[in-house]
Each structure stands twice: as structure tokens, then as C-alpha cells.
Amino acid sequence: MAAQRSCDGVSRRTVLAGAGGVGAAAVLGGGAVAQPAWAAPAAGKLPLPDKAELTVLLTGDAGTGGDGQWAVADAARALCERRGVDLAIGLGDNIYENGPESDTDDEFRIKFERPNTGIDVPWLMVLGNHDTSGIIPGSGGWPSRGDHEVAYHRHSARWYMPDRHYTVAVPAGSGDPVAEFFAVDTTPLSSYVLQTDPEYYWDGPFARRQRAWLEESLAASRARWKFVFAHHPLRNNGTHRNAGEYEGISCGDYLSGKHVKELYEEVVVGRAEFLLAGHDHSLQILDTAAAYRGTQQLVCGAAAKTSGRADEPSNKAFWEAYETLGFMLLTVNARQVVIDAYTVDPGTHAYSHAYQHIRTERLPAA
Template sequence: MCELIPPRADLTEDQWLRTAGPGLADAAVPDDTPDAAAAAHGVHRRTLLGGAVAGAALAALPFGAQQRAVAAARAGAADRFPLPSAPGPSGEYAVLITGDAGTGKAEQYAVTAAAREICRTEGVGLAVGLGDNIYENGPESDHDSEFDEKFERPNTGIDVPWLMVLGNHDCSGLVPGSGGDPSRGDREVAYAATSRRWYMPSRYYNVTLPAGGGRPDPLIEFFALDTNPVASSVVQLDPHYRWDGPYMREQRRWLDTALRASRARWKVVLGHHPYLNNGKHGSAGSYDGFVIGHYTSGVHLKELYEEVVCGRADVIMSGHDHTLQILEPTDRTRGTRQLVCGAASKTGDGTAHFTHPAAWQDFSRHGFMLLKVSAGAMTIDAYTVDVATKKARLAHRTRTTRPVAAGVPVGAPAGVR
């Protein structure tokens, strides 16, 4: 979630600071109040000012070379949790979905404790982190202690690969949440080379299941996007990351080609910023009430979703809004469903701000979701979490069925069981 919104669209960070008045640049982020386990390890104080850029050599490589370099480094990492090559005991692939988790505070620990129990009973073999992995302005290096404080320790026991995407807080420098320094995301890509859990071979990538075995028609394929350069709350000053710059042009070409070529039965797009959203941030094209400019409104992300993703993918999964929403596929989305799952550590204001058709939504509770897929069905379970007891409750289940001999969805959402 972007908690600091510029007073006008398309301000640079320097312009915003001058508008906001003196002193902001020197302000410090308040001390966290971490879980007792984190406190025992000495969580350090953070400031708004970013450190030196890490991963610059990686960033300078072409996209394909980045993938190969990180893959080579990952190959040398010992005891990595493997991508699942077979379904769980139920005959389905079960995937944990979380978003906006990386605070290292008690709420994150409570949600992951609840999720850990569900993962055990459901046979989860994969997890997804939908961005804002390291609050408030991303890591200072690829070996920042915050990776341990805000990801590894809270997720202890959920010992599976985590498909990670970059959020606006992961790509921010002077102004936390602005998304105005995408190059900082390279530190999270570099961290993937040494972590057992963190899976991020490049800034955007795809993963098919089952892993290995050379199956020509995968059961499911995930397409992880970097939405920050077209949804930042400040102008991108680096020409490489401008909304119409080489990075976004290449990412769009890659996504279009990958979706077109995919033979997976189910296709899931992962991006931090949602296409449609009933929470306070709103939908792409009018984020936070902005409808002008190339950045704050997210108009070019709206174009990307509508022109490349809608009608091709079964689901778009996003965080950013600290809520839980399972929106209905509509004619506008050409059958693609939007999930918003960003309540792993923070919560919304309890109010629905917009009226996109929803199968279920919650704007005030912490929680997570579970995706379960087989050849004939995709099920989405939404769980809310009581932070005090660290217990999860199944709040809603939506199930879409698809005949094995055909490629047309014929199912309808189901109620809570």
C-alpha cells in the first residue's frame, strides 16, 4: 500500500518534498514494534534515506542474461525448497497466496502462524508473495537483515518456494511507497540467489507446474509482473523505467508472447497493483482518485491488463490494497477474475469504496487465500485471521470447473462450506 500520496499527479520526489515543506527529507521512519521473536534479534531503526544502489551489475544485464545469471547462482545454493513436481495428497496443487506482508510485526507473525497450520493440512507446495515484501522502502542491499526480519523468520515452517513480485514499497527510495526507484528491486532479485524460500529469478518471470519432467501441457502457469514503473506515485526519472521506456516495452512483449505461447490449463497473472479493486486505492486508471498523468493513475497498467491479460488469463492476483476480495469475472474483464489479497500484515478501513461485482470481500480483517488446482477445477479459499488467537477461519470458497476434454469454463462460484 502507498501510504504517502503526492498532492498532485506526476510530481517528482524532489517537487513533492518542496511542496510538503522542510524537514521531510530528514524524517525517520518510526521504530517498529516487532513480534517478540523479532525483538530478540534486535530489529534496527530505519530511515527514509536509501543506501547505495546494490545489484547494479545485475541491472545492467539484458533481461535474458539476468535470468541466466540468477539461475546459475541459484543452482549453487544448497538445500533450496523445490518447486512441486506432483500434486498434493488431495490430487490438487495447493498454493498459499499472501500480500503486503513485510512488516516484521506481530500481525504478520499471527497471519503466518495461522497460514502455517492450513498449509500443513492442505498439503501446500508453493506460496506467492504479492509485493510490499520489505516495508517501508525496500532493502538497502541484497543481504539486508530485513530479509530475515520481515520474510525468513516470520515464514519459518512454511518451507516451500515463494514466488515473489515487487511492490511499490520494495522500489522506493526517499519517499517510502512511491515506487519511484525501481532499480532497488534488483536487490530482491539478487537475494533470491541465496534464500531457500525466496523465488525471484528476475524482475518478471513465469513458472509452470508441475516442475520438471518436460510435460508439454502444464497444469498451471504463473506470470509474475513488475507493475511499479506504470503505477508509481511519482514520475520515473530514469529513462529506462519510464512508462514508455525500454523496460516496460520489453516486459509487455515478454508477457504478450508468454501468454500467447502458454499451453497451461490454468493461467494466473501476479502483479502487485490490481486491475479492479473495491478498496480505497481504487482500480488501475484511477488509483487514489487520480485520472490524469502517466503514473499515479495507473492508466498504462490498465492498458496492459486490458490489452494483454484480460481474456487470456484465468485470474489476476494482486495486493496493494490491504483487503481481501474475490471479484467476479465480467464482460469487461472478458472472463478473467481479479483477486485482491493484501491483508497479511495490515488491514483496510472497513469500507467498500467501489462496486465492482464481488463473490466475497472483507475490508477490515487480516487474512490470506489458498489456490487449489486440478485438471478439472480451480478453487479459491479465503481465510480471515484472528490476530489474538493466531487462528484462521474459512470465510469463503469459490470454485470454477472445467471439463477435461474442453477449454471453456462452465463452473460458477460456490458458497462457503
């Protein structure tokens, strides 16, 4: 049965979307905000899994608080109850339209905690363009606003975002983990407006630190399978298109995503088996194209709404879906990674198994 949704009244985001910058600035510049009861984890953080085979729920672009999000969350909860789940990954755009106004904003309850009730595992989260916006919803032009989501890590048992970029290895504490997940913040590199804070310029201190960290972390990893996950994809047959030509734009340092492309192609390609992303509201299991040296792109951003296919898609795919809500489930062990794609009926909240892809080839050890 679908979980019941209570009426929480009109969201502050609806009222303030047009003046998001002013409202958030008041919070950022004000005093401490009292922590509401719903934001305080009763028993600390949910533990990271300590096992050599794990099941990972993959969702993206979920945080609308609307019917589409609830349909996918209800379907995923039902499947996870049947199959079991050890981790979940949220691929950005966690709090539409502009991101939270503080680390105790009730949007966390409305758009994350309540819909995902019952999926009680650590949720590895990354920032999206809608999480880091000001006056223009979805612009990604206020990266420091993402600090609220990092700070929320302290308040929630499920929400896992200790920093804007981080790694999680499974089994926890193992010298030879079966999987390692590398969270990356791509939003400063591909905003819809020019960045005004020098910290978050495309070639600024944050971008340089993150790149160095990612290079070192991938080189040091002894995991059998490596997963880099971020909001923006490298390859994408949806309407946002490939990095370097996002929205059909190939010039400029931000909108085109050319510096996202550089980061992925120069640091990630050939070093991680999988690149996981959302941003496009579709489901795609792309091939392991030789030009990308075995790094396979998954796009999973249909956890609340859908978008269409590019007019002239350029990437080979094992399977794609553009007009349906859905999510994916990854089953990972030392032998293989199994990717199961599920579509969701928005009326009944029922899931249907749509496709299965199995990968056994890992990249050569560095």
C-alpha cells in the same frame, strides 16, 4: 502455538526511512558485502512442484516484520501443516518501508525468512511499490532498488524471484501443465512520483520488454489454468480503487495507474483466467465480469495490515473483507480451481475459514 519472535533490535529501516535514497545509494555504489550465514541456503533452492494437483498459499503486502505479519504467518503455517502446500505467492511489498538496501540486508531475515519458517516451499515473489522506493517510503520511485530482491533469489532456499518478470509452469517440465504463473512488475507503471531513470519510464525499455514478453508467454502457454500475478490490481473495491483511477486520480502517466490498466486490458484480459494482486490491504474475490472476458481478479493484500473499502465501489464481488487480516489458499487441478479465503485473529493468531469459491470454466484456447 504461535512461533516465538526474537528481538532483533531496532531495524535500520526505522532509522533510515527518511534518508532511504542516500543510504541505498551508498550500498549500491560500494564494494561487495559479505554474505551472512542466514542468507545462504544450506541445500540449494527448494524444488518446484512436479504434480498435477497443487495447493498454493496466497499472501500480499506482508513484509512489515510486525505483529500483523506474524499473526498471518502463524495462521498460514498451521493451516499448511494440516492441509499441505506446494507453492506460495507473495504479491509485493515484501520489505517495508523502502525495500532492502542490498541483497544481504538483514531485513530479508526479519521480514521474510523468520516469519515464514516452516512454510518450506518455493515462494514466487513480485515487487511492490514499497520494495522500490527511495527518500519517500512507498513511492515506487526507485525501481532499480528491486534488483536487490532479484539478487536475493541466489541466497534463499524459499525466495523465488529469478527476474523482475518470469513464468513458472506446474508440473515442472510438462508439455501440458495444469497451471502456469506469470510474474509481472507493475511498479514502474504506477509510482507515486515521476520516474527519473529512462529505463523505467512508463514507455521505457523495461516496460516495452516486459509487455512483449508477457504477450509472447501467454500466447505460447499450454497450461490449463493461467495466473498472472503482480502487485497492482486491475479491479479493486478498496481504497486504492481501480487501475486508471488509483487514489481517485485519472490523469498523469504514473499515479493514476492508467498504464497498468492498459497492460492488463490489452494483454492479460481474455488470456488468463486469474489476475492476482495485492496493494490494497483487503481480501476480495471479484466476479468474472463479461467486460473482462473471463479474467477474474483476486486481491489478497491483508497479510500484515488492513485498509477500508472505497466510498463507491464499482466491481461486483463474490466475497470481500476489508477490516480483517487474512490470506487465501488455491487448490488447482485439471478440473477446477478452488479458492478458500481465511481470516486471522490478530490476538490468537487463529485462522477461520470465511468463504469458498469454485471455478470450473476455463477460457477458450487461443
